[in-house]
Amino acid sequence: MLFLLVILSVLPQDLTVTTFNVRYGTADDGENGWELRRDLLFGVLRAQDADVVGVQEALRFQLDGIVAALPEYRVIGVGREDGRTAGEFAAILYRDDRFDVAAHGTFWLSPTPEVPGSTGWGNRITRICTWARLVDRASGSAVYVFNAHLDHESQRARALAAELIGRRIAGRSSGDPVILIGDFNAGEDNPVRRYLAGAAPRAAPDEADPAPPGLALEDAFRVVHPGANEVGTFHAFAGGTDGDMIDAIMVSPEFDVLAASIDRTERDGRYPSDHFPVTARLRRR
Numbered sequence: 001m002l003f004l005l006v007i008l009s010v011l012p013q014d015l016t017v018t019t020f021n022v023r024y025g026t027a028d029d030g031e032n033g034w035e036l037r038r039d040l041l042f043g044v045l046r047a048q049d050a051d052v053v054g055v056q057e058a059l060r061f062q063l064d065g066i067v068a069a070l071p072e073y074r075v076i077g078v079g080r081e082d083g084r085t086a087g088e089f090a091a092i093l094y095r096d097d098r099f100d101v102a103a104h105g106t107f108w109l110s111p112t113p114e115v116p117g118s119t120g121w122g123n124r125i126t127r128i129c130t131w132a133r134l135v136d137r138a139s140g141s142a143v144y145v146f147n148a149h150l151d152h153e154s155q156r157a158r159a160l161a162a163e164l165i166g167r168r169i170a171g172r173s174s175g176d177p178v179i180l181i182g183d184f185n186a187g188e189d190n191p192v193r194r195y196l197a198g199a200a201p202r203a204a205p206d207e208a209d210p211a212p213p214g215l216a217l218e219d220a221f222r223v224v225h226p227g228a229n230e231v232g233t234f235h236a237f238a239g240g241t242d243g244d245m246i247d248a249i250m251v252s253p254e255f256d257v258l259a260a261s262i263d264r265t266e267r268d269g270r271y272p273s274d275h276f277p278v279t280a281r282l283r284r285r
Contacts, residue, residue, distance in 0.1 A: 015140055015284070017220075018050040019147070019181040019247050020277035021234075022056045024088055032237045032270065034062065041272035042069040043246055044265050048279050049246045052134070054095040054147035054181035072097065076104045077088065077130040077147075083116030090130045090149045090182065102142060107168065109150065109161035119186040123157035134175065141284060144172055148182035150192065158185060159204035161210040162192045166203075170213035177254035177284060178265055180217055187244030188219070207231065210270040217250035220280035231262065233276045239266055247278050255282045 005040040012158070022041060025034035045053065045066065055063070063075050073093040081087030083106070094101070109127040111120045119126055123215040136142070148165055151157040162184075169178055179227040195203035198216030223229070232243030241264070251257065260280040265272060 013136065013283075014143045015052070015143070015164070015282045016048070016050040016279065016280060017145075017181060017249055018045070018048045018053045018181055018279045019056075019183070019249055019275050020045070020053060021056040021149070021183045021247060021273060021275035022062060023275070024057050024271045025059050025062045029237070032274070037270055038062075038065060038274050040265070040267055040270060042066065044263060044272050044277060045070055047265075048263065048277065050279060051095050051098060052145055052179070054145070055089070055091050055093065056147070056149040056150045056183045058089045058091055059087075060089070063089060063091055066093070076101065076132045078106045078116075078128075080108070080128045081117050083274075088149070090128050092130055092132050092145055092147050094132070094134055094145075098132040098136060098138070100137060102133040102135050103173070104130070106130045107164070109157070109164060111147070113164060119156040121160045122126055122154040123151040124153065125151065127151050127157070127161060129161075129168070129179065129182075131168070133172075135172075142174070142176040143284075144169070144176055144178045146178065146180045146182075148180065148184070150183065150185045152185045155190075155202065158190075158192045159195075160207065162203040165211040168193070168216050169215065178217070179255075179282070180250040181202040181248070183247050185246055187246060188222070193248075195221075217252055218255075219250055220249040220257045220282070221245065221260040221262070221278060224260040224280075233262060233278060235271070235274060235276065237271055237274045239264065239271060247275055249278055249280045251280070251282060254285055256285055257281075258283055
């Protein structure tokens with residue numbers, strides 16, 4: 001029996017990850033307001049049955065609602081305005097029955113990343129990245145998860161944010177594999193995404209500061225669907241599939257991507273958010 005338990009503990013375990021911009025719940029969205037779509041959103045998350053979920057734009061009361069509806073999850077993250085509860089979160093939800101949290105934190109995508117509420121690269125809106133090192137209780141293996149929401153207006157802010165995230169990934173305390181999830185507000189051909197995928201030496205080539213370490217993260221959706229054309233993930237509650245895949249799950253080379261999808265659930269013409277969630281099933285090599 002002991003031998004069997006040891007064997008089971010080292011067998012590969014699949015890891016399902018979802019990224020979902022849930023649209024902040026105080027927006028004046030009329031018939032797409034939070035109260036009218038929240039149950040649909042809860043249902044989508046329940047159907048995805050992910051082990052780890054990165055949500056963007058969520059306010060504290062939205063996170064509380066998600067956890068009340070799906071109590072298997074715990075929340076890591078802080079509000080971007082004060083480092084506590086004010087403003088939008090880029091939160092990580094994880095299955096409490098599977099993972100221990102070895103370390104976690106949030107940094108601001110600005111020249112002063114430890115200062116709550118800070119900006120400074122041309123972005124009007126505060127942007128953050130939340131990270132966690134999650135340890136699988138069954139196998140003892142660990143993974144770093146970074147969840148980011150990059151700026152929607154300033155390319156310079158997006159580029160420098162991507163490079164800051166690259167430095168933080170390179171500076172992690174152990175060599176555990178990495179999953180970077182988020183709303184990048186940048187399509188696949190943008191220098192930000194090319195840098196994260198290792199296809200460009202840096203995202204902000206005109207900056208004078210030293211170049212960050214190079215990254216080589218694979219887009220999980222593209223691993224499975226290299227030729228897909230209808231990949232738009234922002235649809236403004238209209239359900240369109242054109243446009244760029246600005247929401248993505250990017251993984252380090254230690255992972256095989258077994259499956260990936262963009263969830264386009266709707267009910268009677270209503271969508272759970274103005275973004276489609278992206279989900280991937282991974283296996284550590």
